[in-house]
Amino acid sequence: MQMTFRWYGEGNDSITLKQIRQIPGVKGVVWALHDVPVGEVWTVERIEEVVNQAKAYGLNTEVVESVNIHEDIKLGLPSRDQYIEAYKETLRNLGKFGVKVVCYNFMPVFDWFRTDLFKEMEDGSTALYFDAKKVLSLTPEEVVKNMEENSKDFTLPGWEPERLKDLKRLFDLYKNVSEAELLENLTYFLKEICPVAEENGIKMAIHPDDPPFSIFGLPRIVKNKQDIQNLLNAVDSPSNGLTFCSGSLGGNLNNDLVDIAKTFTSRIPFAHIRNVKHFGDGSFIETSHRVEDGSVPITGIIQALYENGFDGYIRPDHGRHIWDEVCRPGYGLYDRALGVMYLLGAWDTQVLLKEQAGKTLQNV
Template identity: 85%
Template sequence: MQMTFRWFGEGNDSITLKQIRQIPGVKGIVWALHDVPAGEVWSAERIEEVVNQAKAQGLNTDVVESVNIHEDIKLGLNTRDQYIHAYKETLRNLRKFGVKVVCYNFMPIFDWFRTDLFKETEDGSTALFFDAEKVISLTPEKVVNNMEENSNDLTLPGWEPERLKDLKNLFDQYKDVTEEHLLENLIYFLEEVCPTAEQCGIKLAIHPDDPPFSIFGLPRIVKNKNDIKRILNAVDSPSNGLTFCSGSLGGNPNNDLVDIVRSYASRIPFAHIRNVKHFEDGSFIETSHRDEDGSVPMTGIVNALYESGFDGYARPDHGRHIWDEMCRPGYGLYDRALGAMYLQGAWDTNVLLKNESIKKRQIQNN
């Protein structure tokens, strides 16, 4: 498991590369060109800027999250081919700098969604919270306004203003788009792009829906094990992979996360590992990465990855806001650094137990 840490770029993140470098075990950043609108080509010059910034601190840039998919591709419009062509050009430019994994999602209009970005918890920290009852009374416009008011003046990926300028029109366009239609459009995209990704040595890793069920009537197609199976089987390519996200899939307590890991470990080049706590009404809140603090089997997931021979990239995902840190919602330094250490400790325990088992066998054989 290669530990990484998400970074949003100079001027768009309260955390510096120097700080990330000081987290034990973290070897690389997970990055993107967040100011480039979906559908536009990432130039080699812009990519090189970030690569050089990371290299100066001894960090790799092997994982990109995300190269966003233009809405016309998701909708299956006649204009989608031009945006798919641009996506291929971006992959070719990323190859020049050794990028190995590109995480992306296929969620309509916006991706991750919470009703409260700074919900206070029992210990005084704050965290991202999904209030199932509150969602019923929310409109998309109210959600966008809430996100903008609580962003701390930093761009929230998946909620960029340029993507949401014409919200009513976007919702109208999706009015008759079913999950089957959306899946067909994803498969079309993958059939077009995977051959280029293979040539570039890049694995595309689709991110699950967050939360893993429909919101505002929009279709969702990466919600559970069955959805994942359909997508991975639809395009048989080593470049068609999954970003395993325990927090996203874990938003539905019916998802068996350990089983998903064991079933598709060979198709998981990238993992987001974080914890959430479920409530009886369907609400959930993000917690520390510790098993005991939430409802997600954190060490069980790490154990399953280890036992499946996982050698891909992982990162601690959303963290709480602790020790009075002012930061991007869910992406502070302190709690995610604690999470990175917890995950590596769980992994190291597996390594230790395996080594002890080998030593015992050697002694017995002698």
């Protein structure tokens, strides 16, 4: 297992590479070219620039999150082929610099969704919050306005400005798109790009829907264990994998996260680990990584991954905003650094237990 930390780039993040380098156990940054419009090729020059920045601090750049998917690909429009060809070229360029994993998602129109970006908690910290009642009264346009006005002038990852300016047209296009059709479009995409990913030593790792249920009637196809199985069965390639995100899948209490981690470990090259606390009305808030603070069995997930031979990358996912830190929603330094230590502690415990079990057997 290799611990990583998400970084948004020089001039686009409140956190520096120097600070990340000082978090014990972190070996690499999870990065992207956030200023490149979706559908355009990531050039060798731009990729090399970020790789060299990280290398100067002894950090690798083996995980990219995300190379976003153009909406025409998701919709299965005739124009998708040109965007798929551009995606292939980006993969080839990333492969030249040793990138091993590309995280992506196939969520229509919206990326991750919350109603509150800085919801105050009992201890005075703030966190991302999903208000199940509030979402029923919001229009898509109000969602976008609320997210953008409350982001503290930081960009929102995955929320591409070009598509958010054309919400009505996009919603109209998705009116007759079923989950089965969306999966067909994803399958078409993967059949095209997986051979290129394989040739360049890259594993594609799809991120689950966040939250894992329909928003505003839009189709969702990575919500639960069966969806994941359907996706992995659709394209039989070692490059067709899953980003296991405990926070996204944990948005639905019906998902058995330990079972999902155990079942698909061999197809999980990348994991996001975070905690959420559920309330009785379907609302949830993101908490510290500590098991007792939320509803997600963090240590059980770590145990399942360890026992089933997980050898990929992990990063602490969204954290609270603590100690008066001014940062991108969900992506402060302090709480995620605490998360790193908690996750490493859980992993090291599994290593220790295995060592102790081995010594006991030797003494029998």
